[in-house]
Amino acid sequence: MTGLRTMLNPKVTAVVGVSTSNPFSPGNVIFRKLAFENGLRTYPINPKGGFVEGVEVYRSISEAPDDIDLVVISVPANYVAGVLKECGEKRIKAVIVVSGGFSEVGHEGIKLQAEIIDIANQYGISMVGPNCIGVYVPEMLDTFFLPSERVARPRKGHAAIISQSGGWLIERLEEFADRRVGIAAAISIGNQAQTKVTDFIEYFGNDNNVNVILCYIEGFGEGEGREFVKACRKIVTKKPVVVLKGGESEAGHRATQSHTSSLAGDQAVAGAAFTQFGVIHAKDEDEVMAYANIFSYKPKFMMSNRIGALTVSGGHGVIASDEASGYGLEFPPFSEDEQRMMREVMTPAYQGIASFRNPCDLTGSASDIDYEKVLDKMLTIDNIDAGLLLLLPYAPGISLQIGARVANVAKQHTKTVVAYVPDLDKYEVITRGFELNGIAVADTIEEAVQMLNGIRQRTKFLQRIGAA
Amino acid sequence: MTGLRTMLNPKVTAVVGVSTSNPFSPGNVIFRKLAFENGLRTYPINPKGGFVEGVEVYRSISEAPDDIDLVVISVPANYVAGVLKECGEKRIKAVIVVSGGFSEVGHEGIKLQAEIIDIANQYGISMVGPNCIGVYVPEMLDTFFLPSERVARPRKGHAAIISQSGGWLIERLEEFADRRVGIAAAISIGNQAQTKVTDFIEYFGNDNNVNVILCYIEGFGEGEGREFVKACRKIVTKKPVVVLKGGESEAGHRATQSHTSSLAGDQAVAGAAFTQFGVIHAKDEDEVMAYANIFSYKPKFMMSNRIGALTVSGGHGVIASDEASGYGLEFPPFSEDEQRMMREVMTPAYQGIASFRNPCDLTGSASDIDYEKVLDKMLTIDNIDAGLLLLLPYAPGISLQIGARVANVAKQHTKTVVAYVPDLDKYEVITRGFELNGIAVADTIEEAVQMLNGIRQRTKFLQRIGAA
8 A cells, every 4th residue: 555655646756768769769758757747856767878858867776866766667578577676675665567568468478477476576566567558646647658749638636547458548538638527546557467456446445535436447367356346345435436347248358358368257246246335337438437527526415316307408308318217217297386386486488388397398498597496496396316407508598607507506405416518619618617616517418317327326325235 | 392392492581570679589590591691582571561680571471572482480379370371372382380389388289280280281381390490401591590609500411310309409410510420401390290200201312412311209190100111111222211219218208298299109110110111220319420420421331240340459449349249240250360461461560469359459559551551451351341440549650640541441442441539629630531531430439339330230121121
């Protein structure tokens, strides 16, 4: 644990494998980021010495100063063990091995991997990798060997991501940046030779800044699946863990064999065990995004599956009903009294054409103030435990202020509200109005329903164990 | 049919229900668009006369000139029948009624609706609506009563869209514009009092500019479901018809009752009949988009469900395998010989780390030329009928030219190729490179798989009836 804390909060770093001739080598990219973007004291290492970006290169870890917290190793596989030993001798506690050529390439690599695990264990080094793209902690640390102009970096926030696939992780970072969902840390776990996903579950479980942990997992080694769900179960009352499992189909599983060579060992444990231990099982990347987004807000529990929906378009109400139904969520029809209560606060001219059965369809004639007033009434209805806003800003009566206006109404109530706003630049003011006032915004109807499903799934588990 | 042709290709139009005092009334918005955006000779009509935007207002259709092709009616429901009669007396063949207040509001409205159907039939008028937002034909006609600055309009292209929900249609237009998928026409069918979805299926079926017809349907009147699938069946060898059915769940169906009051009549006919008659049944808006996109290109048939996949990230190969498996599509493992054939053309330094089993993972070290050469070989493999490219441009060796470069390789072959590129502005050059060279680009892995599924579904039906 100390090793991981040091790894993610280093003061001084070293990069083994910089090139004095190729400024675009992975080692050089990493060196520049650590030294100049993160502003960390960083020692470049290459047996030949010389200079990189005007900084003197040390010939080895041994010759470098003694204050190193984290070493990133980017040298051919057969040199890694030697470097790791030097790190151990120097009592360095955290190492990231980005080099490939280990268990993923077969026999010879498996031997090399066993060797570096032994060395890391022997010296008490926390080692992430090999065959990973590194770790990213906003405003602190970025060891990804991809140039910054190629990959967007999300802002600092409350979601931690751990991935067995570097490509998958990078794509999530782009998406999080695009959706303005902040992250606490992103970990490319690679072959997880020594440090496992489970270690990071424990670490982020105890990090109060992390509100949700997201994992992409292709497979577990023998017995590791059970360790994983047990670790999740320990922290689940504090925060949700969301898992997307790659290779769940037979074809997908076959594909993992060429990728991470994950053992089939605990494959079967996945689905059922996830539910049993309170892990939220995402079916695809869209669900991962939906859960990351909503759980970043620490949403209130949903004690039942019943939701009130408010829309400007009947068609959207129909589609949301179908989607909700698919997730076992319900829009209970409102009673005559409840309908009257909402109808009465609406602009008189449109009371006759609006529908309040649930979904409530205020029609394209409604204005901001109708949404405010009807939502304010709807959220007092005992029979629902959440609100869903399907907000199409095409109607002439809807202004760009509607996000903030409606969010401020929602704030006065104790029920979770999520909003759908079409994902278009011109509506960013609306989306920001919601988000800055604590309401998560989905960019598809389905995502809004998935968000509510995530909350309901989590609440249901916590109810079952008596924690909600 | 003549009526619909006139409706969608008018030379002269009239708008009944402009206001001389409120420039933002629906009638005025429509008038401005027809007169100034579409540049059509357009007569504004209001019993009080006067001027609108400097144009003289006629007091009635009867008083207006005789050369009118299309009348758009936007007056309160109880005035519509009178206006319609005047249109009939003037032998006007095409009318769009945007006014609400008909069958969707119950008893009184149902009577009014029956009355206008009778008048339209009696005079041989093709009437779209009531309770619709209008029609849009790029570069020709735009009767939507939403101001242009509120809703994006897609470019001219080959997809026709017919929708029972105006809100749903508007959102598709925004999405099509955003994704650069062109449309031939967009029809808000409203209550489909007289002109039905089926009439437009027949119309667009005979329009050689239309490559795919997309429908959002909440319900059919008694017997209309069968008429609909029969009409689809008649044109299905020429072009695919894609249907998203709203209200398929019980909850969703209940919601349609407050929206379009569609009869449950032919509800049961839907699912099974769609398959039997060769209609492609989309499960959500994402599938609608995927099918619209791919079928706009008139893709080659996929005689089997077997696909070759090429990626830069093992994780993406795994996820694509899972997705494909869910759609009954297959990435058959390549033989040793086939693998060797591809490996040999790859840059020697990376031959050892790349995997060619299918999905082929060229790894983050591969360059544009590796993709070109490997794809060129892969598409010669007899065992596959399509190619799937999962293109993550994060890898340093991939340039912005890769889209055009790889598309030009695909062009030399007879198999359909679709590409996935992350949906980010910075990659637009890549996406355009594909699209301008005839390769459809998906913005999620799932969408790419859905595209292939659409082609395969269509081909399978055509094989069954001996047409492929």
